[in-house]
Amino acid sequence: MSFIKKYKYYNFIIILSLILGMIRWSMLERNFPIFSKIEIEFDEFIVLNDFKSIVEDESFPIIDARDYSSYQEGYIGNAINIDIDLLYDLDEEMLNNINRIIVDYGYNDNYIKINDLEETYEVIDLNGDNQKVIVYCWNPACDRAEDLINILIDTSEYFGQFGKYFSKTDFSLYKGGWDEWDSIYNR
Structure with a gap:
């Protein structure tokens, strides 16, 4: 795998992880800690x-x-x-x-x-x-x-x-x- 393809792959994994994490937090009954500190x-x-x-x-x-x-x-x-x-x-x-x-x-x-x-x-x-x-x-x-x-x-x-x-x-x-x-x- 070339360096550029590898870099794109890592970025894709990071972005996908962030999106899935935010979806998970939206389903919980708690505030999202970064955006909604009391x-x-x-x-x-x-x-x-x-x-x-x-x-x-x-x-x-x-x-x-x-x-x-x-x-x-x-x-x-x-x-x-x-x-x-x-x-x-x-x-x-x-x-x-x-x-x-x-x-x-x-x-x-x-x-x-x-x-x-x-x-x-x-x-x-x-x-x-x-x-x-x-x-x-x-x-x-x-x-x-x-x-x-x-x-x-x-x-x-x-x-x-x-x-x-x-x-x-x-x-x-x-x-x-x-x-x-x-x-x-x-x-």
């Missing part, structure tokens, strides 16, 4: 309608901060459980869950920029590829989600310095939590 204004807190869009889109990491046994009984969307009680015990599964978020959602290229004069630091995202992490607990009265975020942005040695990967602005809370979600979507 547009949500991220603040410190996420409301139910925005959270529902996030769960349906499945492109943002969601952390369930409830205890492990509650997580096993049910969770929202593709949530990953990080039980702070088990994290205090340096449970290997909880540490692996955090590391999975760091690697899978673009946090592994971050570094800390330290300002010695002001004794401050900031986490810098080199590639601009960090995903916002959504954290929820039981309900607005549950403070486990806030406690977990504080652990994840902590720069001390105790938890493995997750603070070098995360900053406070990387997180949003779904305050309604499992109770609100369960009462509306699971009943």
